[in-house]
Amino acid sequence: MNATEQEEREYLEVIKEKLTVAIRRVDDAVKQFSHELREKKQYLHEHQSSLDDADMVAADQSINRMAFTGEAAVARKHKLLKLGQSPYFGRIDFAPQNKVALPVYIGMYSFVDEQQRQGLIYDWRAPIASLFYDYELGAASFTTPSGPIRGTIALKRQYKIRDGRLEFMIDSDVNIHDDVLQRELAKSSDDKMKNIVATIQRDQNAVIRNETAQVMVIQGVAGSGKTSIALHRLAFLLYRYRDTIKAKDLLIISPNKVFADYISNVLPELGEEHIPELGMDELAADLLEGKYPFQSFFEQVSALLQDHDPAFIERIRFKSSFDFLSQLNQYLLHIENHYFAATDLRVGPTLVPGAFLVARFKTYHRVPLLKRLALVAEDVRAYVRDATRRKLTGREKATIGEAIFRLFRFQQVLDFYRDFYRWIGRPELFRYDQRTRLEYADVFALIYLRLRLEGLSAYDQVKHLLVDEMQDYTPVQYAVLSRLFACRKTILGDVSQTVNPYSASSAETIERVFPQADVVKLYRSYRSTVEITTFAQRITSNPHIIPLERHGPEPVVVRCGSPAEEWQTIQQLITDFQGSSHQSLGIICKTLRQAQEAYRVLQAPAVHLLTEESTSFTEGIVITTAHLAKGLEFDAVLVPFASAPTYKTEVDKRMLYVACTRAMHQLTLTHTGELTAFLSV
Numbered sequence: 001m002n003a004t005e006q007e008e009r010e011y012l013e014v015i016k017e018k019l020t021v022a023i024r025r026v027d028d029a030v031k032q033f034s035h036e037l038r039e040k041k042q043y044l045h046e047h048q049s050s051l052d053d054a055d056m057v058a059a060d061q062s063i064n065r066m067a068f069t070g071e072a073a074v075a076r077k078h079k080l081l082k083l084g085q086s087p088y089f090g091r092i093d094f095a096p097q098n099k100v101a102l103p104v105y106i107g108m109y110s111f112v113d114e115q116q117r118q119g120l121i122y123d124w125r126a127p128i129a130s131l132f133y134d135y136e137l138g139a140a141s142f143t144t145p146s147g148p149i150r151g152t153i154a155l156k157r158q159y160k161i162r163d164g165r166l167e168f169m170i171d172s173d174v175n176i177h178d179d180v181l182q183r184e185l186a187k188s189s190d191d192k193m194k195n196i197v198a199t200i201q202r203d204q205n206a207v208i209r210n211e212t213a214q215v216m217v218i219q220g221v222a223g224s225g226k227t228s229i230a231l232h233r234l235a236f237l238l239y240r241y242r243d244t245i246k247a248k249d250l251l252i253i254s255p256n257k258v259f260a261d262y263i264s265n266v267l268p269e270l271g272e273e274h275i276p277e278l279g280m281d282e283l284a285a286d287l288l289e290g291k292y293p294f295q296s297f298f299e300q301v302s303a304l305l306q307d308h309d310p311a312f313i314e315r316i317r318f319k320s321s322f323d324f325l326s327q328l329n330q331y332l333l334h335i336e337n338h339y340f341a342a343t344d345l346r347v348g349p350t351l352v353p354g355a356f357l358v359a360r361f362k363t364y365h366r367v368p369l370l371k372r373l374a375l376v377a378e379d380v381r382a383y384v385r386d387a388t389r390r391k392l393t394g395r396e397k398a399t400i401g402e403a404i405f406r407l408f409r410f411q412q413v414l415d416f417y418r419d420f421y422r423w424i425g426r427p428e429l430f431r432y433d434q435r436t437r438l439e440y441a442d443v444f445a446l447i448y449l450r451l452r453l454e455g456l457s458a459y460d461q462v463k464h465l466l467v468d469e470m471q472d473y474t475p476v477q478y479a480v481l482s483r484l485f486a487c488r489k490t491i492l493g494d495v496s497q498t499v500n501p502y503s504a505s506s507a508e509t510i511e512r513v514f515p516q517a518d519v520v521k522l523y524r525s526y527r528s529t530v531e532i533t534t535f536a537q538r539i540t541s542n543p544h545i546i547p548l549e550r551h552g553p554e555p556v557v558v559r560c561g562s563p564a565e566e567w568q569t570i571q572q573l574i575t576d577f578q579g580s581s582h583q584s585l586g587i588i589c590k591t592l593r594q595a596q597e598a599y600r601v602l603q604a605p606a607v608h609l610l611t612e613e614s615t616s617f618t619e620g621i622v623i624t625t626a627h628l629a630k631g632l633e634f635d636a637v638l639v640p641f642a643s644a645p646t647y648k649t650e651v652d653k654r655m656l657y658v659a660c661t662r663a664m665h666q667l668t669l670t671h672t673g674e675l676t677a678f679l680s681v
């Protein structure tokens, strides 16, 4: 051990000691709070009869305040305990211009020596910590709310401290970032998604800390860290705007519950509370208020995978186009101009002129169409009241309301939607009667019309929206999100991983809905070994992808002589996995039916089946579909049934790509009969 390392070890002990003292102090404070709280409650209980309302309210408030402070102290203790395990991961010695260099230690949370009023550890989100991610040695600067600070970095060091012990430290005269990153990526994944604060890369840091973008679109190749970065970005925003934005003010739109559970660790690990999360289908059900049962996105994809109905595909393709959104907008203009058939209206002895009705209807041009009718009715009531110089009866008021509504061609959003297809001359593109469910492709179009016709303000409280798997949403869905969420947005995805090629959205499509968006493209892939990434390129090639130099075994394609032999091979691969050092294995099938069959046949202990209904991610061996595996990753992936009949269409190809890119270290495919053409060399 050299002198520097010795010094660092000693310093670590000093910090740990200070942390222990701080924990003890918080402990005392927590005890004190709960003691006072108990006393206060006791007092209230005993003096209830002699206290008036004002006293009770004041007492309640003080109890709430105490409880809140107590909770904050408990949260603080939690952070201190975590710091005790791993107080910091980086250090930079930074000398602002004309000043001496001082060490800045960077960790998950900040830690201040209260007696000496000195920052001992800086939160990774603090302005000064950006130096660690953005610069090597030499000239550097960072931005504070009061302006830029320039200076020089004299030393940059990384540490791995686990369970309070220094495992290694590396100075930046070697290629530190890559080395530590390599070690991190080589680890096995046993559980849910982890935070990456110690190894955030420069381009990722720029996305995380971007404060100006109204809409940030992150389009990145498989495994480029999109989801990780987006979650760290939320943590950053919570820190940066801690006085105005709380975790409950954010919303994550996630593709399914399993994914939501998979990512649910990251923010709490970063010391933030759990963030509300909602699936697209849940959002739709909410917005349609359960009035129209509809096919789910999963069901749409399953239908595409199982039967190749050209009319169904045509409907999806049309409704996923930008043109569809434009036509809906044109239709809305059309109905505004032509569907309000204002004629003179007789109310008892009073004649309300049609011209008056039209004028009032036009005055409210900012109000959603159907809502305007209520306002026009109100104006008509005032008109009649003025003309008759008396108050109107309830009956008269209601009659006026009904009469105005009748002047508009339809009152139900669904009638307008059906009419839209007649108007564009394509009635065959809408399939729905009361006995069937709405097709998924119609769901957001109907919601869009509803928004424009009736207006909705259900999500006004959201201050930042995160949308993952953006490629799976259509322009109409984005138009809905844009109207529903006026707040800033982070939208991420990868067009190569769409599960529905007939409705894939690229960053360019999304930019058309959000012209003000900042688009970032990420090409460096962190998840898989070079061998796996190269293999997946055979399915869908992306010349821009840059795999991180990390090597492992070549992916293996096993040809089997019969289905029975294929099952045996799969069984053997499971046994091999159980004897290996890998912790997670994903057996990823094309369809749910295949996954269920595999689950039934394999019957191996500790094998879990993940389906659309699953609500949590399970570790170990998981059998699932490519659609559900999106966003997840496994040490080893096994893709069974990779034969030509299974993977033959454009949708199948996307599924195969998603399945293969879930593997971090090892990938195996099995097939009986001819291999899918997507893998032929």
Ligand SMILES: Nc1ncnc2c1ncn2[C@@H]1O[C@H](COP(=O)(O)OP(=O)(O)OP(=O)(O)O)[C@@H](O)[C@H]1O
Pocket (backbone or CB within 6 Å): 181, 184, 185, 194, 196, 199, 200, 201, 204, 220, 221, 222, 223, 224, 225, 226, 227, 228, 229, 493, 494, 497, 526, 527, 630, 631, 632, 633, 661
């Ligand atoms: N800077 C980094 N340091 C360490 N690990 C990283 C870094 N960036 C990404 N990773 C790791 O790479 C893997 C892929 O990250 P993530 O799932 O966020 O990527 P993604 O782009 O959302 O992937 P996909 O679109 O394929 O689902 C994760 O294991 C993540 O921890």
